[in-house]
Amino acid sequence: MNTDETTAGHLQELRRGTVVLACLVRLRTPDYGYALLESLNALGILVDANTLYPLLRRLEKQGLLTSEWNTDEARPRKFYRTSPTGVELADTLMTDWRRIDDALAGLTDGDES
Amino acid sequence: MTANTLTDRYVWAAARSVPEAQRDELERELRERIGDASDALVEQGRTPADAEHAALTALGDPAALAAEYVGRPLQLIGPRYFLVWWRLLKFLLAVVLPIAVAAVTLGQLLSGADVDEVIGSAVAGAFSIAVHLGFWTTLVFAILERTPAAAGQRGIDLEWKPEMLPQIAEDGRTNRLVDLVASLVLLGIFGVLLVMQQFGLPWVDALSSMPLLDPALWSFWLPYFLVLIVLEAAFAVAVYLRGWTWGLAGANLVLGAAWVVPGLWLYATGxxxxxxxxEAVGWPWGDAGEVIAPIAVVVVIAGAAWDVIEGFIKAARSQQRITAA
Known part of the structure; x- marks a missing residue:
């Protein structure tokens, strides 16, 4: 049980930054909170609503996302879109993600040989 | 459906604790979020009321949500100030509390209170001073925690530097602890004796209800000696904390003189x-008085002189250790 908790904690830490990256990439097409949550979870990027909504607001505050209220439907919804700064950051994060992946792959290969 | 749905109540509870300017935005965001979450649950076959309830449960306490929304801390004192707060509190309790309790006790003694009354007010005073120190210190830091620091500033917390590392407690410190406890106990006993003798010395028959020292001394000299005892106690703590230094050896000289000079003068002038x-003990005891009195004076002077010299020797030794290290 304790091991499960430790595993869960480490997984959460490992995934934390990837949710930011996923949002920045996914929101190059504007979308609202719940639709984003659904689509990320459908892709296997598991994220909780209580994490995602505050995250969106934080990214907006940092100027990485812009938002706009859509009042066409009965329920007004806040649509988020990745800003140019956000796109730049996404590129940087993605490059780093690939570099880490290569490095880890190198480590694993080293183990096997 | 009642006039106010659970959603209305939730939104109101969350919005009322955020600043006016952010309230509308938060309300709209929350309604979108709750609506979307309940709709999804209804699609899975839940009743609307049930879905709304579940969506709100998942959101959690509205006060916590609002606090996160505006970035308000949910702890009294966070990691930024905790260590400064903790160090200051320990310092105040270690320094202010004993001094204040000593002052209360001295005041009670001077006003001629009973021993149990003195102990009672010392304990009550210590408790109330400790509570005040804790409360006000914590209040100030809780306010600081909620005061945003100017951009690029760290607030009042000091940047930690390696120079702030404590000295490793050398063997000297354990020895000094023994010295400290011994000094404090002796000073305490001496202070109590100084006060108690006013009511007589129960173990000497002739003096069982008669002050040994001249009661006229209460007008100045006995309070003076009681203050000296408090200073000596503070001095003993300083020696324990810092080890013997030239400055402390000098202070020891001053303190020693402050005891011996008035004491001998009072004795010499009767x-x-x-x-x-x-008269009650039949002093002077025949010819013995002529011998005992000078011996006592010599012993007092020699003892005081040795104490002063010992202070300088210890200071010299610890300076040597520092240069050698």
Whole structure:
């Protein structure tokens, strides 16, 4: 049980930054909170609503996302879109993600040989 | 459906604790979020009321949500100030509390209170001073925690530097702890004796209800000696904390002189002892008085001188250790 908790904690830490990256990439097409949550979870990027909504607001505050209220439907919804700064950051994060992946792959290969 | 749905109540509870300017935005965001979450649950076959309830449960306490929304801390004192708060509190409790309790006790003694009354007010005073120190210190830091620091500033917390590392407690410190405890106990006993003798010395028959020292000394000299005892106690703590230094050895000289000079002067001018008490014990004891009195004076002077010299020797030794290290 304790091991499960430790595993869960480490997984959460490992995934934390990837949710930011996923949002920045996914929101190059504007979308609202719940639709984003659904689509990320459908892709296997598991994220909780209580994490995602505050995250969106934080990214907006940092100027990485812009938002706009859509009042066409009965329920007004806040649509988020990745800003140019956000796109730049996404590129940087993605490059780093690939570099880490290569490095880890190198480590694993080293183990096997 | 009642006029106010659970959603209305939730939104109101969350919005009322955020600043006016952010309220509308938060309300709209929350309604979108709750609506979307309940709709999804209804699609899975839940009743609307049930879905709304579940969506709100998942959101959690509205006060916590609002606090996160505006970035308000949910702890009294966070990691930024905790260590500064903790160090200051320990310092105040270690320094202010004993001094204040000593002052309360001294005041009670001077006003001639009973021993149990003195102990009672010392304990009550210590408790209330400790509570005040804790409360006000914590209040100030809780306010600081909620005061945003100017951009690029760290607030009042000091940047930690390696120079702030404590000295490793050398063996000297354990020895000094023994010295400290011994000094404090002796000073305490001496202080109590100084006060108690006013009511007589129960173990000497002739003096069982008669002050040994001249009661006229209460007008100045006995309070003076009681203050000296408090200073000596503070001095003993300083020696324990910092080890013997030249400065402390000098202070020891001053303190020693502050005891011995007035004490001998009072004795020499016949003001020290209560004449009635001397008479009661039949002083001077024949020819013995002529011998005992000078010996006592020499012993007091020699003892005081040795204490002063010992202070300088210890200071010299610890300076040597520092240079050698």
């Amino acid at each position: 003001q020290l002892f209560n004449p009635a008490a001397l």
